[in-house]
């Protein structure tokens with residue numbers, strides 16, 4: 001037996017600070033993302049949603065994505081499937097992931113095909129029961145697929161056929177996953193029409209744009225026409241790390257600054273998550 005004491009995982013916090021969770025969370029609990037321009041806390045409830053994150057290199061995408069993954073890691077009712085071409089962004093969460101894929105195209109395709117087969121099974125279950133979406137208690141665990149970075153697998157590595165297969169699989173999982181309890185978060189530092197065609201972008205209910213070089217790249221993430229209405233991630237100053245525009249389905253883009261977990265906090269959190277997952 002390990003001598004690990006979960007009470008030591010989180011050091012004492014400052015008075016008034018948000019306490020660390022003592023018991024497991026549920027993926028159906030809202031995930032904390034950061035603070036808006038008025039200092040109000042911004043939460044996102046992940047099930048039945050997909051999230052697209054885009055912006056220039058170094059603008060804050062991985063930190064934002066990490067906040068969602070950190071939340072999900074502490075939720076014992078969700079499996080994490082992490083695909084990270086850069087390896088280092090999501091690697092700290094590998095100990096609590098069901099699947100972790102680095103810069104390995106064949107493995108990425110295998111994992112996505114398994115997820116697609118799981119989706120088929122979930123839809124069969126829904127069809128047999130005359131229902132439209134998976135709910136807790138259906139016997140299917142929620143799954144969180146994270147793809148960082150989309151362009152790496154769709155234009156950089158692998159053969160043209162593999163890249164196309166990757167695109168088709170991700171599109172299917174994003175399109176059908178929502179109702180089936182499979183959430184996708186995808187990030188890109190190349191918000192351009194070839195990486196994020198409108199037909200793919202529109203499948204993501206939540207869009208989070210960090211600093212972008214042009215209005216058109218900001219619109220590629222948030223949706224066509226927002227820049228011309230004054231909502232553009234071009235306005236975000238280069239030094240405003242972690243500042244982005246979050247657009248929820250049907251809403252206006254909302255400016256926020258993400259919470260920033262430091263490396264040692266992530267390591268502590270993952271140890272805590274591993275303990276909670278073993279105990280579940």
Ligand SMILES: Nc1ncnc2c1ncn2[C@@H]1O[C@H](COP(=O)(O)OP(=O)(O)OP(=O)(O)O)[C@@H](O)[C@H]1O
Pocket residue numbers: 055056057058059060061062063064189210241242243257258259260
């Ligand atoms: N909310 C934040 N508060 C403070 N610093 C932040 C915040 N978000 C990001 N940063 C800082 O900016 C750096 C770059 O952030 P991050 O790695 O998330 O960028 P990125 O957009 O994912 O970059 P890349 O595309 O190159 O991977 C971080 O290492 C961190 O130091």
